[in-house]
Amino acid sequence: MKLLKYxxxxxxxxxxxxxxxxxxNAPDDTLTIEMVFNDKTRTExxxxxxxxxxxxxxWGLLRDYGYDSMGDDLDPSQRWYQWWGNSxxxxxxxxxxxxxxxxxxxxxxxxxxxSAYLFIENAHALPDQGVSEEKVERMKNECRFLIAYYxxxxxxxxxxxxxxxxxxxxxxPTLMRGQVxxxxxxxxxxxxxxDLSKKLPASWVxxxxxxxxxxxxxxxxxxxxxxxxxxASPLVNGNDWYKGFKNYDGKDRFSxxxxxxxxxxxxxxxxxxxxxxxxAGHGLVYAYNADGSIDPFMxxxxxxxxxxxxxxxxxxxxxxxxxxxxxxHATPRGASGNGGLGVYQNLVDAFSxxxxxxxxxxxxxxxxxxxxxxxxxxTERGFSNEPDIRKTKYNLYRNCPxxxxxxxxxxxxxxxxxxxxxxxxxxxxxxxxxxxxxxWNRQWYHQANREVQMMSNEQDGGPTHDAPQAGYLNRKxxxxxxxxxxxxxxxxxxxxxxxxxxxxxxxxxxxxxDPGNPDILKYLNLIRERAGVPQYGTGVDSNGFNKITxxxxxxxxxxxxxxxxxxxxxxxxxxxFDLRRWKxxxxxxxxxxxxxxxxxxxxxxxxxxxxxxxxxxxxxxRVYERKFYWYxxxxxxxxxxxxxxxxxxxxx
Numbered sequence: 290m291k292l293l294k295y296x297x298x299x300x301x302x303x304x305x306x307x308x309x310x311x312x313x314n315a316p317d318d319t320l321t322i323e324m325v326f327n328d329k330t331r332t333e334x335x336x337x338x339x340x341x342x343x344x345x346x347x348w349g350l351l352r353d354y355g356y357d358s359m360g361d362d363l364d365p366s367q368r369w370y371q372w373w374g375n376s377x378x379x380x381x382x383x384x385x386x387x388x389x390x391x392x393x394x395x396x397x398x399x400x401x402x403x404s405a406y407l408f409i410e411n412a413h414a415l416p417d418q419g420v421s422e423e424k425v426e427r428m429k430n431e432c433r434f435l436i437a438y439y440x441x442x443x444x445x446x447x448x449x450x451x452x453x454x455x456x457x458x459x460x461x462p463t464l465m466r467g468q469v470x471x472x473x474x475x476x477x478x479x480x481x482x483x484d485l486s487k488k489l490p491a492s493w494v495x496x497x498x499x500x501x502x503x504x505x506x507x508x509x510x511x512x513x514x515x516x517x518x519x520x521a522s523p524l525v526n527g528n529d530w531y532k533g534f535k536n537y538d539g540k541d542r543f544s545x546x547x548x549x550x551x552x553x554x555x556x557x558x559x560x561x562x563x564x565x566x567x568x569a570g571h572g573l574v575y576a577y578n579a580d581g582s583i584d585p586f587m588x589x590x591x592x593x594x595x596x597x598x599x600x601x602x603x604x605x606x607x608x609x610x611x612x613x614x615x616x617x618h619a620t621p622r623g624a625s626g627n628g629g630l631g632v633y634q635n636l637v638d639a640f641s642x643x644x645x646x647x648x649x650x651x652x653x654x655x656x657x658x659x660x661x662x663x664x665x666x667x668t669e670r671g672f673s674n675e676p677d678i679r680k681t682k683y684n685l686y687r688n689c690p691x692x693x694x695x696x697x698x699x700x701x702x703x704x705x706x707x708x709x710x711x712x713x714x715x716x717x718x719x720x721x722x723x724x725x726x727x728x729w730n731r732q733w734y735h736q737a738n739r740e741v742q743m744m745s746n747e748q749d750g751g752p753t754h755d756a757p758q759a760g761y762l763n764r765k766x767x768x769x770x771x772x773x774x775x776x777x778x779x780x781x782x783x784x785x786x787x788x789x790x791x792x793x794x795x796x797x798x799x800x801x802x803d804p805g806n807p808d809i810l811k812y813l814n815l816i817r818e819r820a821g822v823p824q825y826g827t828g829v830d831s832n833g834f835n836k837i838t839x840x841x842x843x844x845x846x847x848x849x850x851x852x853x854x855x856x857x858x859x860x861x862x863x864x865x866f867d868l869r870r871w872k873x874x875x876x877x878x879x880x881x882x883x884x885x886x887x888x889x890x891x892x893x894x895x896x897x898x899x900x901x902x903x904x905x906x907x908x909x910x911r912v913y914e915r916k917f918y919w920y921x922x923x924x925x926x927x928x929x930x931x932x933x934x935x936x937x938x939x940x941x
């Protein structure tokens with residue numbers, strides 16, 4: 290059997306194209322399957338090719354997949370449209386059944402799935418080359434994991450997909466068999482991941498570092514837990530939107546009956562993951578002050594920057610990620626960056642004050658009119674008189690003349706400035722995670738030894754495309770040690786799943802399955818304790834804050850939603866998937882979005898001054914329709930296969 294590069298592509302997974310780089314460089318029809326799998330290097334190259342579709346959590350999920358830009362946290366400049374048209378089209382509702390999508394999961398995942406099945410069918414021991422039966426079996430199980438993972442990625446995007454449990458025969462008269470309902474696919478993937486969690490190692494710590502990122506039992510449980518949380522959520526658990534939407538065989542694509550046990554199934558899966566992760570040595574990342582107290586700034590910062598072999602919170606990593614391109618686009622233009630990667634105003638609004646109180650409790654009509662919590666001490670008017678200094682080693686203001694930097698207090702702890710005197714009051718006295726996420730106008734930027742200057746016609750501002758259209762740049766996942774001008778971008782792995790998310794997933798599922806269970810606040814509070822904000826409950830918490838009382842399931846639910854908003858923002862498209870599965874995307878994303886006045890030329894907050902920069906101003910109208918909850922199938926695919934049925938509402 291010849292391995293031909295030109296074998297056709299389709300969702301049904303019939304292509305071997307792009308299985309491995311070495312295949313693309315080889316002359317046509319010179320390699321047979323036997324030649325590939327009788328050679329250790331080629332066998333390993335083939336396996337590497339199967340791994341190739343795991344998303345890049347930095348540049349890939351932002352630009353190619355668009356998941357990071359489709360929520361309301363990361364905000365790429367719409368002026369990048371000529372380079373980013375595919376993903377930015379989705380933000381403004383320019384999304385059709387023939388729209389291109391760089392991720393192209395409908396075609397690309399089945400290619401890797403078929404490659405995995407070919408590996409399982411053909412790989413064998415090569416004793417004379419040091420490839421044992423045990424190693425081959427382990428590699429085959431890695432392929433089985435990737436098959437399950439790629440099926441979930443595709444299902445998560447399209448909702449109902451074709452399925453083959455094994456290699457599809459091109460001569461099979463039933464090759465065109467339509468799509469499998471959502472719940473049936475979830476059950477199959479679940480079974481595979483449970484089985485593989487018993488066969489794959491929990492970690493590769495005893496192996497060479499070249500194995501970091503390869504499939505583990507913990508990765509199986511992590512994918513399973515997130516999948517079952519999605520499957521229990523309102524979008525697919527008894528959603529009457531989808532009544533009457535059936536597949537080619539007449540089966541409902543989505544169950545029309547709400548099933549409360551799905552929440553328990555999800556909660557149990559999350560707890561299984563947490564228990565297994567703890568047993569394997571995983572835990573939250575912490576950094577400490579000299580007095581032994583948690584340093585929330587450095588703790589939360591280090592989560593994303595510790596190497597895979599040094600990061601106990603990382604459960605599923607991609608060892609190679611394009612973080613340099615990501616950082617370049619978050620670097621101010623005047624510091625040699627393409628500084629248009631910002632954040633939305635409603636993310637800025639979401640972070641609490643340092644005492645845990647919410648500055649903004651809602652909006653009157655639109656994001657232009659926030660409901661300010663007067664009891665929080667928050668104000669949008671005026672500028673601070675004093676610097677905001679915190680007990681932390683996070684030295685955001687290094688090289689800033691007159692700033693408090695790495696100052697040793699009388700208590701032996703290190704103190705650093707997180708905001709200067711004269712800062713717009715919106716940005717002072719906020720919780721630690723705010724300063725790890727948001728870069729605002731006139732904040733110090735140590736790589737350039739100056740303040741950022743984001744007003745119109747300033748060196749970091751518009752009207753050019755490489756400027757933040759909301760008046761903010763993103764800091765999260767951007768290293769304090771990077772320097773775009775010098776080409777310095779410290780290595781870190783791309784983290785796709787981490788334990789902090791698992792804690793919040795568990796709290797959410799348990800609150801729906803068993804309201805009042807003490808584990809809910811336990812795991813929610815572990816995240817808040819690390820972040821340096823008051824915990825929930827009664828009495829005084831471990832950081833000396835008065836705890837915040839929550840009354841009833843709904844208040845707990847909203848607290849969990851809020852914690853996910855700020856803890857997991859700008860990571861792996863989680864916010865977008867949350868809005869989808871909660872059925873809130875139409876509410877949150879289908880409206881005008883606001884930031885500071887991008888065209889402002891004066892450091893003023895006077896709402897009556899058109900030139901004032903520090904004033905909320907609409908800069909984009911987002912569009913999100915009900916049909917957008919699922920990606921459409923390309924019309925050309927439906928034209929080729931009459932058993933395929935378009936995603937809900939796309940035919941209307």
